[in-house]
Amino acid sequence: MGPQWAWYALVFAAAYRMTGSDTTAWARCVRAASHALARMAVQCVPPHQPPPRTREVWLPPGGPAALGRPRGSHCRHSTKGRAAVTDPSDQEHPLIEPAELPGDFDDFFRRHYKEFLKSVASRMRNLHDAEEVVLEAGLRMYRKWPRIQAHPNPIALAHRILNGEVAGFFRRQARVAGRETSYGELSYADVPTVDDLLFLRQHDDLDRALAELEHLAPKRAACVRLRYLSELSYEEVAERLEISYGTAKVHVSQGLRHLQTLMDLSTRGKGDS
Amino acid sequence: MLEDILRAQAQDLNNQLEDHDADAFMHRLAVRIAEDAASLSRPSRCTRHRPGRRGRAPRNTAAYAHVAAAYPPGGAAPSQPDLPPDPVADPAAVLEHVRGICQQVVSSQEIDSLADFADVYDEAGARTFACLLYTLGRREGALFWWRFAAGAGDPLAAHLLAAYHAAVGTAPDARLWRAFSRLLGFTDRHLPRAAGKLWSPRRPAPCR
Numbered sequence: 216m217g218p219q220w221a222w223y224a225l226v227f228a229a230a231y232r233m234t235g236s237d238t239t240a241w242a243r244c245v246r247a248a249s250h251a252l253a254r255m256a257v258q259c260v261p262p263h264q265p266p267p268r269t270r271e272v273w274l275p276p277g278g279p280a281a282l283g284r285p286r287g288s289h290c291r292h293s294t295k296g297r298a299a300v301t302d303p304s305d306q307e308h309p310l311i312e313p314a315e316l317p318g319d320f321d322d323f324f325r326r327h328y329k330e331f332l333k334s335v336a337s338r339m340r341n342l343h344d345a346e347e348v349v350l351e352a353g354l355r356m357y358r359k360w361p362r363i364q365a366h367p368n369p370i371a372l373a374h375r376i377l378n379g380e381v382a383g384f385f386r387r388q389a390r391v392a393g394r395e396t397s398y399g400e401l402s403y404a405d406v407p408t409v410d411d412l413l414f415l416r417q418h419d420d421l422d423r424a425l426a427e428l429e430h431l432a433p434k435r436a437a438c439v440r441l442r443y444l445s446e447l448s449y450e451e452v453a454e455r456l457e458i459s460y461g462t463a464k465v466h467v468s469q470g471l472r473h474l475q476t477l478m479d480l481s482t483r484g485k486g487d488s
Numbered sequence: 489m490l491e492d493i494l495r496a497q498a499q500d501l502n503n504q505l506e507d508h509d510a511d512a513f514m515h516r517l518a519v520r521i522a523e524d525a526a527s528l529s530r531p532s533r534c535t536r537h538r539p540g541r542r543g544r545a546p547r548n549t550a551a552y553a554h555v556a557a558a559y560p561p562g563g564a565a566p567s568q569p570d571l572p573p574d575p576v577a578d579p580a581a582v583l584e585h586v587r588g589i590c591q592q593v594v595s596s597q598e599i600d601s602l603a604d605f606a607d608v609y610d611e612a613g614a615r616t617f618a619c620l621l622y623t624l625g626r627r628e629g630a631l632f633w634w635r636f637a638a639g640a641g642d643p644l645a646a647h648l649l650a651a652y653h654a655a656v657g658t659a660p661d662a663r664l665w666r667a668f669s670r671l672l673g674f675t676d677r678h679l680p681r682a683a684g685k686l687w688s689p690r691r692p693a694p695c696r
Contacts, residue, residue, distance in 0.1 A: 422659075
């Protein structure tokens with residue numbers, strides 16, 4: 216068994232470290248190793264592992280239209296393919312009634328939540344994780360709502376809160392990953408597959424270049440993300456980063472050139488103007 | 489062309505979010521806010537019970553029905569100051585988490601896996617060797633052998649890589665190794681139990 220694992224490990228480790236931008240070769244190596252890893256992953260799963268929790272647990276089986284059901288009739292722990300709406304009298308633990316959100320907060324968050332999701336999803340590369348980050352950021356925004364309302368630039372403050380949540384997400388996940396992710400816990404996303412890893416690999420060059428740019432020139436990186444990945448106008452980019460319109464254009468242009476250098480792409484034509 | 493790559497990714501994001509349900513998402517947020525208010529209104533387990541001060545909330549539906557009263561809309565709960573940084577997400581705390589696991593590994597029966605490691609290069613031995621290197625301040629060596637072990641299918645090695653990269657701020661690596669550790673099914677049952685006193689080198693080297 217030892218030499219086999221050593222071979223697979225060498226294949227994977229070498230592929231990950233040495234193929235660089237050659238995604239085709241990397242994909243071949245991963246596929247070759249993935250068969251053994253998949254067998255090993257199955258062996259790692261305990262026989263009585265609880266069913267995975269779906270992120271749709273907050274929706275009653277009737278979908279959003281059923282949100283008007285009487286208190287306590289929503290199911291909190293439904294699983295995929297099973298409608299498990301329970302009567303309040305049958306529930307062992309009382310359900311939490313959703314908080315009533317103030318109208319202006321609801322309007323603000325509803326108006327911008329897709330912008331938040333796009334900004335985060337481009338960094339998480341996983342919609343489930345992006346939703347989790349935006350929900351946590353939304354919670355913080357709710358706590359600070361009076362301060363956000365009083366701020367001269369509410370959307371800029373909201374983005375600062377969002378970026379803080381992104382920065383802390385993986386660290387928090389590292390601290391809680393060791394806990395048992397049993398049914399009803401925070402297992403809000405499906406278990407990744409090798410295809411998910413390959414998806415991450417596809418975007419690896421750009422993501423690493425953007426991460427490096429964030430380290431070297433955070434404002435440029437933020438401008439590029441908001442301009443291209445969140446598809447905001449220069450005025451909107453300037454508003455969210457509390458800079459001028461002209462500065463936003465300069466940062467985007469310089470950010471693109473910097474990224475091309477980091478990704479070792481040749482400069483062709485003119486940048487975005 | 490870089491701009492084409494960026495625009496293509498933006499289009500992918502649009503496609504993913506095209507059918508995203510705003511009402512359902514707002515409902516999830518509202519539930520999370522209510523849960524947070526409920527946790528704030530419950531007394532902390534760490535505080536000693538002092539009769540006459542904060543009593544435990546009755547375990548019935550009425551307690552949860554009055555969550556909104558403990559958490560007035562549009563503002564922080566009265567007893568909460570302006571939110572301090574999350575200690576769980578502190579980079580130093582995450583690095584300490586990594587160091588703590590490494591000490592557990594080398595203090596447990598896992599240390600016996602080093603005996604055969606030089607001959608068979610198995611994943612458990614590689615991971616234990618990496619943990620030993622980390623406690624000795626040999627970061628690069630530890631990273632190499634963790635990658636070796638994770639590539640061979642060791643969930644704990646993948647988790648340690650995810651935690652380390654999350655702490656030092658290399659998000660793409662943290663993201664990849666977190667996904668890989670989840671693929672390998674990492675849970676706390678993969679954490680070793682120290683056989684006795686935690687081992688540490690005589691002169692612990694800073695390992696960042």
